[in-house]
Amino acid sequence: MSDIDLHDLSRCYGRVFTGCELVVPGVNRTYRLAAGGDLSYLRLYRPVGRSLTDIAFELRLLRQVRTTPGIDVARPIRTVDGLDCAEVAFGGVSRTACLFHALEGRPITDAPEDVALFGAALAKLHAAMAGIDGGGARPLDAGALCLRAAISLTRIPGSEAARRAVGRCRAEILGDPAAHDLPSGNCHGDARTANAVVRDRTVGFFDFDDCGYGPYLLDLGTAARHFAAGDPSRTGALVAALLRGYDGERSLSSAERHALSHYVKLAEVRSLLFLAEFCLLADGLWPRVLDRATKLLERGLTI
Secondary structure (H helix, E strand, C coil): CCCCCCCHHHHHHCCCEEEEEEECCCEEEEEEEECEEEEEEEEECCCCCCCCHHHHHHHHHHHHHCCCEEECCCCECCCCCCCCEEEEEEECCCEEEEEEEEECCCCCCCHHHHHHHHHHHHHHHHHHHHHCCCCCCEEEEEEHHHHHHHHHHHHCCHHHHHHHHHHHHHHHHCCHHHCCCCCCCEEECCCCCCHEEEECCCCCCCCCCCEEEEEHHHHHHHHHHHCCCCCHHHHHHHHHHHHHHHCCCCCHHHHHHHHHHHHHHHHHHHHHHHHHHCCCCCHHHHHHHHHHHHHHHCCCCCC
16 A cells, blocks of 8 residues: 555646656655556655755756766656656655666676766766756765764764764865866766666666756765775775776866775765664664764775
């Protein structure tokens, strides 16, 4: 049984939805919907921390991203009234929601050839999104993000060491000349291999909820951070494959290569920020999350 009204949703989108499965719980609930043989995904945007301006920027970005061989994106579907979003009743309140086309493909593995393909596709995505005007929405400024994370963590008991580590991360980025004036543009915002699929060597990207404007290293650092948090014996090879793929489409500058370790740490800071602002973790989980983040932020990363 669905916790959203499929009849109202069908009327809103002019489709007959016959199946509904919750695939992502939490603050941004996401459902897989079936209408005959067609699949689509419905996201209920979190009720706080995501303005209508931010949502409009995400959807404009996805509508205007240029068609490019080797990549695809999950494009939004308008309502029968031509609106980008719908209002969906959930838990007794109205939530802003958007329907997206489903992307076909298999998950991207951690095999170096898959990671290199993902890196190349990420560079193509950056080029395909270049020049799309966000109207100043969602600036992804490293210093501001670190400061916001440190403030948000003050509400979490036992976060003192993590806050100090975040402060050092901010000082390192701001104090390193190589981390300034980097190539920038529209970014995916959460560019992990888990947010993409591949089919016939075409990589399809989805979940642009954290998109914004900033250095392209934000996306590369996010992908590399997930490798750095995994098996240490494989981190170097996987990051090398990621960079090899990306560099084959857009040459990375020496400054970008030097500054990448800062942006791996920034990805950890952004994860802490999201958890502190929007997620209710069980008391027993926070110590583990904070300890893991502090250790990564205090490591001397060689990327």
